Amino acid sequence: MGRDLTLLGLTLALVLLLAGAVIFPHWLTFLVMMSLARGLVVLGIVLQMRAGLVSFGQGLYYCIGGYTAAMLGSLYGVREVAVLIAAAILVSAAVAFVLGTLLSRYRDIFFAMLSMAFSMILYGLLVKSPALGSTDGFNVPAMTFFGWKPAVQSTGVYVITCFLAYMIALAYHYYQKSPAGYLAGAIRENEIRVEYLGSSAQWLLHAKYVMASVISAVGGLLAALATGHVDPEMAYWTTSGEFVFIAILGGTGHVAAPFLGSTLFSLVRTYAYQFFPYTWQMILGLVLLLIIVFLPRGLWSLIQRLYSEKPRAADR
């Protein structure tokens, strides 16, 4: 495959999804909306995974994004999504910059555990804050979308989710095609060589950590707007574990993989809920097991195989 069809594919997907606002049944637009929001969080994990770091604490930024939106909305009366997006990006980037100075020194299991620890600290703080509803959380009020006030709130969230996911996906794709993007694979394979080539692995990982955090916070913000509710569960380690699950399900080969993975995850889970109300967890577990056994590189490897594209070392 010589040509890069990503721009075309993503634009086509955007047009299809926007058309979906009219033609999909409502429950499906909601499922797509949540899948895109979760897909963004997973994209943050994948960004770090390509450099060999698995974050078990991405829920931290998912939660920061959600709580920033909800707190500005219900405590400070902000009713404009543009303000919320800017705030979520600023807050998450600031937190990630500070935590990144520490986290970018750690690798492997130490990075995974430390990232999880920070997310659990936020969880603990929120649980002990009765003013923020403790474990019950609180609701997010209705918003305007860059001045537009849709008749049904979820239509606005759907459209904004599609656009944001599209823009972030494109930015991510071109970033991966840049030297800094390609260096991720190099860091994963041999950090010392990267340093000898004249790049700072720590600086790169720090930058990637901040980027991943901002992307995940936007995902959290969109999820909070879609469900209209936030609670500390967003920072709990099982939520972060679910994102890692989706990252493995989708694969790390392409920007579309996390979105594909999270859509499949949502579909499997909702039908497991419906048809097997007593054993839905087992169905989810079986699906992950089957994917690991038969598609160790995730769902995306299936598409690569369809178009007989050999996975390259850098895209693994």
Place this chain on the structure above:
Amino acid sequence: MKIIKRTGWFAGVILVIAGLLCAPSAWAAENGKLRLGIVTFLSGPASGPFGVPAENAAKLTIAALNAGKMPAPYAMKGINGVEIETVVVDEAGGATKQVEEFRNLVERQKVDAVIGYISSGDCLAVAPVAEELKALTVFFDCGTPRIFEDASYKYVFRTGPIATTDNIGAARYILDTSPNTKSFAGINQNYAWGQDSWNDFKAAMQVLLPQAQVKTEQFPKLGAGQYGAELSAILVENPDIVHSSFWGGDMEALVLQGAARGLFDKRSVVLTCGETGMFRLAEQMPEGAIIGGRGPYGVFAPDNPLNAWFRKEYQAAYNTPPTYPSYKIVQAILGLKNAAEKAGSAPGKLPDTDAIIAKFRDRASRHRADWWRWASARPIRRCRASPMAPSIARARTRHRRSSTSGVIRRNA
């Protein structure tokens, strides 16, 4: 050749997905039945004490309604003569997932009404969505005072009392039975339910018994299981009253560990959710423990033919007497039935949602005043001796404090 193979693959996958997406909407076609969504914990720590007893009671009640075998005034078949079919959904997984599944219930499975939700967080998250989808929703158990008190909903109802009544009721009971209380302490789980319960109880005590001092406030983690350190802290302070809103396995662990450490020996322990454990822990429930049932449910329920029928059928079907979650879901189902049948449609036809809502609101506001009186005075009782189980029949009669034969004593 290769292109054809690839395209075939792709088309196959898309066909399967399209088939999956279309299938359920075909099943949700009109079949003349009332489709009722039931959401309750089927997995996780809340399933044993709350979710499954509630689901069992719902199954039993709906089967009896469909067969037209409920005692009067609920003898009409199903709801207004329309047979009920249920869609059961697990409440586990957190508020975000519950919002997704609520939308799926209403929009994909096309249920006519939803009865459910034990977790307060789920209720808070689902209420605005129910309003947006104009889906008649009845919360049967969640106790947070932040749903109707902080917002107002047209399509959402709650048929049980809030946790505030449990805790004010407990404080009033202490005022009536031990007016000389000098001190009290609390052990509550460190999450919204435990924090709210303790704050309500403490505030009520400070008004009703201003001389009583708070000795210690313990907040172990939800599901901790081991309470040695917290029990030591309480025993050192030696308060007259210990308040706990523990539920399920945590509550049972507290009873067992507290009994071994002498927690119940010289003081009264108030377990606001103790009722779910009273049959399972019949042998271990300590003498003098004060237990609550989240409202006039279980052994606190009024003695009438409906209750007698329910206790008998439930005991026969599940080999244990029903506890408060079972009562609460039945109350939600019967509340919906009552409102629907009063809405004025001919039997065999379902009234439209707005007509049901109008009747539901009407009945709710008429009963509200009664409710508060009921809920704040009744649902707390004291155990006098074990075993408790054989004495349930006697729970209806009033016992004096000095009575040694009475196992459960109610404040007259």
